[in-house]
Amino acid sequence: MKNLNKIIVAIALIFTVTNAKAQYDQLFTQYMFNETFINPAYVGSKEMLMATLVHRQQWVNFPGRPITTSFSLHGPIQDEKMGVGLSVLNEKIGVLNRNLVYASYAYKLKTGDVGHLAFGLMGGIHNQVNKFSNLKTNDDGSVDPQLGQNSPSIITPNFGTGIYFNDSTFFAGLSIPRLIDDRVSFNPNGDVVKTIKMNPAEFHYYLTVGKIFKLDKDVKLKGMAMIKAVKNAPIQLDLTANFLIKNMIWAGLSFRTNSSIAAIMGVQINPDFLVNYSYDYSVNSIRKYSQGSHEIGLTYLFSYKKIKNLSLKTLF
Numbered sequence: 488m489k490n491l492n493k494i495i496v497a498i499a500l501i502f503t504v505t506n507a508k509a510q511y512d513q514l515f516t517q518y519m520f521n522e523t524f525i526n527p528a529y530v531g532s533k534e535m536l537m538a539t540l541v542h543r544q545q546w547v548n549f550p551g552r553p554i555t556t557s558f559s560l561h562g563p564i565q566d567e568k569m570g571v572g573l574s575v576l577n578e579k580i581g582v583l584n585r586n587l588v589y590a591s592y593a594y595k596l597k598t599g600d601v602g603h604l605a606f607g608l609m610g611g612i613h614n615q616v617n618k619f620s621n622l623k624t625n626d627d628g629s630v631d632p633q634l635g636q637n638s639p640s641i642i643t644p645n646f647g648t649g650i651y652f653n654d655s656t657f658f659a660g661l662s663i664p665r666l667i668d669d670r671v672s673f674n675p676n677g678d679v680v681k682t683i684k685m686n687p688a689e690f691h692y693y694l695t696v697g698k699i700f701k702l703d704k705d706v707k708l709k710g711m712a713m714i715k716a717v718k719n720a721p722i723q724l725d726l727t728a729n730f731l732i733k734n735m736i737w738a739g740l741s742f743r744t745n746s747s748i749a750a751i752m753g754v755q756i757n758p759d760f761l762v763n764y765s766y767d768y769s770v771n772s773i774r775k776y777s778q779g780s781h782e783i784g785l786t787y788l789f790s791y792k793k794i795k796n797l798s799l800k801t802l803f
Contacts, residue, residue, distance in 0.1 A: 512664060512691055512715075513555050513578055515543060516741055516749045516765045516782050519711050519727060523559040523574045525693050526662035527591035528607030528651035531570015536562030536789035546769070546777035551581035561591065562789070569594055570605065585615035593651070602654035607662075609647040613669055616640045643669035643683050649693075659696040666690070692716045707731040709739075721745065737763070745771060747780070761786040 515521060521539050522529040538560045546552040561572025570593035577586050589611035595603045617638040649662025668686040671679060697711035713725040721744075729739030729751060741749040747770055753763030767780035 513557070513576060514545065514553070515541060515555070515557070516743075516747075516767055516780070517541065517751060517763060517784050518713065518725070519697070519709075519729075520763060520784055520786065521557065521559055522660070522695070523561055523572050523591060524557060524576065524589075525664055525695070525713075526607060526649035526651055526660045527572070527589075527609035527647055527664075528593045528605040528649040528660060528662065529570075530561035530572030530591045530593045530607065531563035531567070531595065532593075532603070532605065532651060532653055532658075534563070534567070534790075536560070538787045538789070539784060540786075541782065541784040543780065543782040545767075545780040546773060547779060547781065549773070549777045552777070554579045563595075567595065567603075570607075574609075574611075582618045583615060584618055585613060587611060587613055589645075589647075598652070599654065602652065605651045607649045607651065609664070610644070611646075612642055612644055614640060614642045615671060639679055641671050641679065641681055643667070643671075643681065645669055656699045657697070660694070662693045663690045664693065688718050690717070702730075705733050727751070741765070743767075747771075749780075753784075759788045759790070761788075 513524065515524075518525060521541050539558070541555075541557045543555045544552070545554070555576065555578045557574065557576040559572060559574045561570060563570050570591075572591040572593075574589045574591065575587070577584075589609045591607060591609040593605040593607040595605040598604050619638065645665050645667040647662065647664040647666055649660060649664070651660040651662075652658065666685055668682070668684055668689045670682040672682070692715070694714040694716075695711065697709060700708040700710070702708055707730070709727075709729045709731065711725075711727045711729075713727075715723045715725075723746070724744045725741060727739060727741040729737050731737045735755045736753070738750075738752045741751055743749070747767040749765050749767040751763065751765040753761060755761050763784045763786075765782045767782070768774070769777060769779065
């Protein structure tokens with residue numbers, strides 16, 4: 488049993504160190520409701536101040552699974568010529584615990600009667616710590632003294648940039664959310680090694696595009712695609728189709744290549760408050776060990792002026 492525990496701990500440490508060395512971004516199925524983490528130029532693209540809370544439980548029943556909680560607040564200023572936003576995220580993967588805090592700014596140029604082209608910047612900090620003391624390594628459930636101490640808490644800066652275009656029925660964006668390669672690793676002596684540098688070869692690129700189709704007076708369809716690209720990894724494609732019914736209820740499906748399919752649903756509780764939920768079913772080998780992923784989002788709207796059909800303006 489002790490040998491088995493040591494093997495489990497070794498696997499956990501390898502998983503932790505591997506992820507600590509690699510730059511990675513958080514995963515959301517309902518990214519279309521919370522694009523501030525993907526593209527800073529998105530902030531202020533709606534006609535009101537929006538506060539969004541999203542919680543994701545990935546790969547339920549899988550030990551050490553990612554658990555992610557994010558909060559964002561953004562809106563337009565200066566007669567909608569600019570946008571500002573604040574984003575906060577906490578993510579736990581195994582013994583790794585990290586926090587992100589970003590401030591975002593977008594400058595918007597009017598194109599045509601209803602279109603806008605925005606240029607965005609974001610800046611903030613990453614904080615991470617490896618909580619080795621949470622590992623139970625002995626038969627009695629106690630912690631091995633060699634692993635009883637957490638790693639130092641590391642804080643690193645980061646920046647991102649993007650562009651975003653939207654009009655009444657079409658939108659598209661291109662962004663690099665993280666320009667700094669902030670790696671944390673451990674040398675053979677167990678000391679923490681922190682690396683902070685700009686490395687274009689490690690950039691994560693996000694391309695989003697979508698369009699709204701009016702099917703009849705009570706039903707609209709929002710089709711959306713997101714492409715994620717990074718060096719030494721397959722390009723990942725997210726395809727989503729959401730139907731909006733009577734400007735109050737929406738439901739749809741999402742597909743992520745080599746990963747999962749998802750059902751998405753939501754409702755506008757009142758003119759200011761919206762709730763949405765999604766369930767991911769894995770289509771790769773991890774489905775043997777997991778009962779899928781759950782994600783719930785809450786959005787509150789602070790209107791600057793009287794707006795008709797808030798759901799249409801904010802989500803579609």
